[in-house]
Amino acid sequence: MALWLVYIAFDTPAARAVKPMIPDANRYQKEKVFLEYADSLFMDESHPEFQVLKGNVKFRKEDMFMYCDSANFYDKENRLDAFGNVKMEQGDTLNVFADKLYYDGQEEYARLRHNVRMEHRNTTLFTDSFDYDLLDNIGYYFEGGKIVDEQNTLTSKYGQYAPDTKDTQLLFDVELVNDKYVMNTDTLFYNTESHVADIVGNTIIVSDSSTVYTDQGWYNTDDDRATLYNRSLIVGKGGQTLTGDTIFYDRSAGFGEAFGNMILTDSAKSTILMGDYGFHNEKSNTSFATRRALAMEFSQGDTIYVHGDTIRTYLLMPDSSRVMCAYPNVRFFRTDIQGICDSLSFMSRDSMLYMHRHPILWNLERQVMGNVIKIHMNDSTVEKAYLPEYGMLGEHVADEFYNQLSGKEMIAHFDNGEISQLDVNGNVMAILLPMENDSTYNKLVNAEGSFLIVKIKNRQIEKLNLWPDVSGKVTPIYLAKKSQYYLKGFKWYGEIRPKDQYDIFAIPEAMKTLFSSPESIAPVRRIRNENE
Template sequence: INKDVELETYTFYYDIASNIGYYDNEGKITDAENQLTSGYGQYSPDTKDAEFREHVVLNDIEEKDFRMTTETLLYNTGTHIARIISPTTIVTDSATVYSSNGIYNTDMGFSELFDRSLIVTEGGNTLTGDTIYYDQKAGFGEAFGNMVLTDSVRQTMLEGNYGCYFEKQDSAFATNRARILEYSKGDTLYMHGDTIRSYVLHDDSTHVMTAYPRVRFWRVDIQGLCDSLSFMERDSTLYMHRHPIVWNEARQIFGNVIYVHFNDSTVDWAKLPEFGFTAEHVGEEFYNQLSGKEMLATFVDGNMRRLDVSGNVEVVLLPEESDSTINKIVNSESSFLTADFSAGPMQVERIKMWPDVTGTATPLYLAKKSIFYLSNFQWYEALRPKDKDDIFNIPPEMEALLNEPDPTVRKRRVD
């Protein structure tokens, strides 16, 4: 017994010269806060440093809110700080920690963890990083270097070279090569932004994800970019702001703002409420084009099947003949338009325009280049993300686009 520290063992050895006691046939050491058992242990009353090996178990004897198991552990009975130097598991009332290198303050419930440690929260979320600072009582984790935060309920994974997680608030933050993966069904959606946040609104507990600036995302069936976006779990809608562009197959849609709705993680519709422009590359320098004040695209199984356009509708269409050749170009204007697309190869099946329609059909050999493109036509293929890793590459053309004035701001000023 040394003040508030008590050591019990079958055989005890005491080195008077160095003032160190040790045992090698199981022992138990108890202080005011914790109790530790091991096959071998040594203790210095002068420094209060202890070293334990073989089936080491450290428990909190007061609140009983943590249990540490390992094969080798360094512990100070004065500071109640444990030094992790071998594979260790810490089980608390809110999380389980796996680490081979770190420090755990048993008084504060605070950890400094290194070498790709892992934290599994009570709700099943996990936090991994090269270095992690974890506050058990506050439910806060901060990670540096290759952070990975998984959300088992929402089936998402947040990555970044720096990030943090607030368990009680169910919120997270990532930056420096930040990326979020959504893998709830089918193909995974990969999204990058300089900063990505995930949080829950206090008023109705709905989940929100935001990314900004320089946002790029990729999935097999849909790709896109914009300067900022947010996803609202309440309505399953992705809101894209400032120069948004979305690609699907050979089609491209852009506008002032774009809303994309998901049904079971599959795109179900996309709306452009202020201005919309869609283009489809049909070969060489030819593009089918539609433009209008408001646009609604409806998708089935990830493919666009219907397009509704209203207000100042303009059309450039290059219809295929029965032998798949193109020999004329159609230019037309109206107030409203509906287009239906085939379920297989993406082809226009039917177009309806009303009420007053004007237009011309010109043979290609007589057509001038000036009628090939609508006034707002832009083809942004050079900006299109190619795969899940290409989302980190910001082309100079994208930087230039995002530096242009926000068209929604111009519109509000005019209004």
């Protein structure tokens, strides 16, 4: 094999570098690859189609320069193969390094292999196999790679990077890592300038404070703010989960805002908060729901469903006890009790449920009304209902007849979900229809006193003790006047009683009328006299 020594003479003590002489007229032809420099150039007669270049080799293609230790230069085909310390240089912002380069000047396409590194401003790409389309200015890796900017490190099996737009597309086993969280997915679009990740497939984002599950949205890794779609799920470190049709999430602030079918679940506290709009703050542990708002508490067997136009939960310092507030137009349902009021609050500190403004509580066939009702809970079981300002109880007996009790203060004691005892204190008034042995009712008892205790067993009055200064009378029903049927201010509100957990969203007109009346128990139905 004969080698033609073209520019270097080896019989000298030291090889002399010679710059190839290229006419100036040809040096700036568009789309032409030019050899700028090499220490030596050989021609192999067995491969006359290329020149062998060695030592400090430098090529130019328009405004791009290519450097290497050695190269095979296919001048007529306008392409080259470069080896050792390969570098592609475009301006002062884009450099690509590799062990090997296969460059086609006609197609403007480069294939770089082994220890590839692209440096573009603040972004560095690492891979072992990299194809670079210089026409579209897009680079590709397909055997695994890594992209690093000042904010994040991204790895994937396949990746694209466009220096003009700074956009990346990553596929298969994608991982985005920074010092705050890790994002895993199979498809991700990311911009190395804005540091925004566009999520288009199943994605998990794990941090010390939360875990996010989503399949569509965007995440700004600079300020940790995200918009998530398709009922994404955020799981807080305390076990709370937030989902919705669309979620705006600020990870740094611990704030999630959900639009459309919001559901906030707190498994540790056995609660669910729902609404068409709502938010949750992980750091302050405050929550808010509105538009068909619903709160559920299911700590002990039975579940209570609470609806209001707005529902809020928050922690009360210094003991971090939980508070839930619902307002206005509140309706709630549980199998043992149901109720309505214009505002409701629950405090975990004393396990108290407070009902304000026209509260009504139902238990079986009994209805309790007052200016304020306080329900004492014990392990989610109703222990007693306390009416400190005024109380009135009604019990449907038959047709238009009701047992009725009222007084300045009333306490209803519960046992196994039913009222078992009533304590009435101050200005006691009673209308009772005792059941006869044949289970009929034939007399009406009107009584007044100062104090009253009623014992109830098997849903019937077992014992009644009224004292002192008792007065009253017994009247056969057929002789009783209509004015004796009802206590002043009594009305049976069965038509607005929540029937089940779905009925709590319906706001009957009678309930609206009641809530628009003065804030105290007052006659709603006019009592007819005996001549009517």
